[in-house]
Amino acid sequence: MRHARLLGFVAASALALTAGAARAEDTVKIGFTTALTGPFNEFGEGVHRGVVLAMEKWNAAGGINGHKVELAELLDDQLIPDRSVQNLRRILDNKDIVAILAPSGSGPTLAVVDMVQADGRPMCNPQAQTPSIVYPNGLDKPPRPNVFSITIQNNVEAEKMADVLAKKFTKIGLLHESTGYGVTGAKLLKEEILKRNKNAKITQESYNQRDQDMTAQLVRMQRAGDEVLMVIGLGADMAVNRKNMSRLNMNIPRYGSAGTVTQPFIEGAGDLAEGQRAVNFLFASADPMRPATKEFADAYKAKYGVDRWWGPDASRPQASMAGTVASGYDCANLLFDAIRRANSTKPADIDKAMEATNKYPGAIIDQTFTPAKHNSVGPDDLVLYEFVKKDGRMQLVPTQE
Amino acid sequence: MEDALTLILAGISVGSVYALIAIGLNLTYWTTRTMNFGQGSVMMLGAMMTAVLVAGGVIDALAALASLVVIAAIMVFTEVFTVRPALKIGGSMGWAVSTLGVGIILQGVAAKYFGSQAVAFPDMVFSAQDYVEVFGVRFALQYLAILVLSVALVALLELLLRRTVWGRAMRAVSMDADLAAVAGIPVRPIVLGSYIASGLLAGIAGMLIAQTGGTVDPAFGFDLMIFGFVAAVLGGIGSSSGALLGGLVLGVIEKLVGGYVSTAAAHGIAFALLVVVLVARPQGLFGQREVVKV
Incomplete structure (x- = not known):
């Protein structure tokens, strides 16, 4: 009798675990390493907040084609390249992750970008400005197939x-x-x-x-x-x-x-x-603000209030927020939108959908990529x-x- | 010529800060043959606490004083709990690791409670726009204030060491702590006092340099501590006038090389000079050879 009860308990636990696993697999998992603490956390924590806002937006609307988004790996590198490499190795070892955001800063991003290219999963770069992150062989040569950037390149x-x-x-x-x-x-x-x-x-x-x-x-x-x-x-x-x-x-x-x-x-x-x-x-200095900027600003203010990232003017966020929170927000939204359009989590499908991004109304600008151009910002922006x-x-x- | 004077003044004021740090390191070296490798964090804490308190509405002088009181308490903790136990074992270098550890903890505490980003340091006495003109050359008052304050502090310290009973007691401890104890000199309070004074000098140096830069963050101070250490070695470990001169020489050379040769080479040449001095005079410019009877 005791054995039968034990067996029943084990079977029930196994069933519960399997069900849990099935539910977890259903989510679209993303991961990134960034400067969450340390002297440059203005950038990394800003990106993190932007990603959280984007996830909440998609999850409130039912997720990506019915699958909720999950931040499966969030690691802190303090903008130190060595730590970014260690953290990203751990992220890439998690085979459930389908998309990655690049770390803050050119040093950490340059340190990991070859690993990401070799792995093949798509990465969006919210902040690092060095052009070779996207174009390793020169600006007139093809970009890395799975790396996209919405930053102000040098x-x-x-x-x-x-x-x-x-x-x-x-x-x-x-x-x-x-x-x-x-x-x-x-x-x-x-x-x-x-x-x-x-x-x-x-x-x-x-x-x-x-x-x-x-x-x-x-x-x-x-x-x-x-x-x-x-x-x-x-x-x-x-x-x-x-x-x-x-x-x-x-x-x-x-x-x-x-x-x-x-x-x-x-x-x-x-x-x-x-x-x-x-x-x-x-x-946000545009008068009036673009609707996508306004939507982002309202969401931020509702969740975090008027803080250091937002700036001193309660009526509109400061200019630097475009390079911090809004960058993370736009990068995450672009990846989610590409997964939605591709209706797939395979890297090649997401890359193709990213390259077909055309005037996606981002919080910063209308974002556009093409197969030859993986950075969305030009001097006119x-x-x-x-x-x-x-x-x-x-x-x-x-x-x- | 004007350029050279400007560079020399900037070098002297930066060098004065190196000297304050160097003298702080010397103080504890005299009494215990140890140095506080967390001195950079003590500088940071002095400046950061002052900045945060002033931003919170506390008047400048009170904020600076409160920061120095906290620093004194931290130095008591450092001496009693990290240095003293390590010294019980002869030849132990544990104090180097434990003082560095306290420094790293202070950085973490500052990041947790004051934030890890740079905070603005107020213009306490003079602003960056204040200056005096001497023979048509403009001297920034912020630089001059650092120089005057540093020289005054060194002079005061020398006076205390040479003219007061406590100063003489401290020198006795520096020569032979065991003999001093036998002679009835309270060695423990003197060692503790040297740690407190060393921390206070570092705290003041932190406030002075943060004022010129305008901001301070938890990682502030480490580079300056290295240069303070170089100044102490250059001038001769254990010599106050040597530390002052070492700091000033280092600062001025750094600025002159930066201004006339290359800014990228400024630190490299300063360190090369240190190597040359140590080859020619291993005891430093003003240091005395230690004679050990075997």
């Missing part, structure tokens, strides 16, 4: 900035961080400026992330008589640089890459942020912003320059 930013700078200035100071993002960005910008103005004189200097003083670099630029300073880097370093300029009485115009438009710069530089210019998406102090606080205002 070459796109370079084209936009070169249009602005080469038109107005001949002696240009180009300061960049010593990372892959900074070095590639500076090289491409230099080429684009010289394409537009052969006589342009460019003083190029670099700094390490977290340097607390950039006097030497700026003095070299002052000596070269530069008429403008262009900086490629990220928020907190931008504040160090701006304060350094002020101490040296360096009053030339200053432009920055998209990384400038972040809260650490605005807070760190204080009133010195006024007049600084940088490129980014029009995003970007605007130049200027920091203006209005109503007692620093605001980003699009300029017509």
Whole structure:
């Protein structure tokens, strides 16, 4: 009798487990590693929140062709390439995962992208700007078959900035961080400026992330008589640089890459942020906002409220949110929409559907990919912003320059 | 010429911060032959707590003072629970690992409670726009303030060490702790005091440098601690004037090389100089050879 009861219990447990397994297999599983903690979690945690919002949106509508979406692997790499590789290995070993989001930052993404290409499952890159992530053999060569990007690639930013700078200035100071993002960005910008103005004189200097003083670099630029300073880097370093300029009485115009438009710069530089210019998406600064942007903004505000990612203006999110939360949101939505259209979770089918994405109304822009073009953002999608102090606080205002 | 003066001033002020860190490392080296390898995190905590408190509405001076009190408590914990037990075993290097461990824990605590992103550090005395003009050359007051404060602190410390009973007691402990104990000198409180003073110097250095950069985050301070250590070795471990000079030389060379040769080579050349100095004078610029009777 005791044996029979035990057998019955085992059989029931096995049945329950099988049923559970069948239910779990029914979900569409995604995974990613990103900077959830650490000094760059503004980017990684932002992407995570965007992915959560996209999943909730799809699951509330019944899932993808009836299958709920599940975030099966979420790992933290703190933007350290070694950890990204370890984490991504674990994600790729999970054969149930059908799509991946790339880590934050060019360093971690470059460290994992070959593994992802060899594996074959589709990956969407929300933030890393280095072009070789998508085009390893050059921009005029075919992209990696399973890698798609919705970020402002360095070459796109370079084209936009070169249009602005080469038109107005001949002696240009180009300061960049010593990372892959900074070095590639500076090289491409230099080429684009010289394409537009052969006589342009460019003083190029670099700094390490977290340097607390950039006097030497700026003095070299002052000596070269530069008429403008262009900086490629990220928020907190931008504040160090701006304060350094002020101490040296360096009053030339200053432009920055998209990384400038972040809260650490605005807070760190204080009133010195006024007049600084940088490129980014029009995003929530459009008046009125695009319906897809508005839908995203409303969803974020309802779930997370007006916080650091959203910015100080309760009526609309700040420009930098396009590169953080909205990037994760759009990347996840593009993958989900491709799986829906493909009605399949096979990598080749999803890739094909991704390549057929045509004007998908993303929170940032209308996203389009083709078989030859796996990055959706062009120079025309970007605007130049200027920091203006209005109503007692620093605001980003699009300029017509 | 103006460029050179600007670079030298920037080098001197950055070097003053290296010197403060170096002197902090020296203080504990005197009393226990140990150094706090979590000094970078102590710098970070001083600056970050001040920034968070000021953002919360606390007046600047009170915020800085409160941060220094917390730092003093952390240094007491570090000495009592991580250094003292390790020193019970002769020749143990456990203190190096345990102090580094405390530093890493402090980073984690700061990230958990203050956030892992950079927070804005307020302009406490001068802003980046404040300057004085000397012979037509513009000197930033933020830089000058760092220099003046650092030199004043070093002078005060030297005065305390040479002119007060506690200072003399500390020097006695640094020469021979066992003999000092036999002579009735309270060795334990002096060791504890050296750790507290070392932490306070690091906390002040953190606030000074965070002010020039404008932001501070939990990973702040580690690079600076390395340069502070280099300054201490360059000047001669155990010498206050050596640490000051070591810091200043390192800072100025770094800026001059950056300004006239290459910014990418600035740190490399500074370290190469350290190697050359140590080959020529293993005890550092102002250090004294230790004579050991066998």
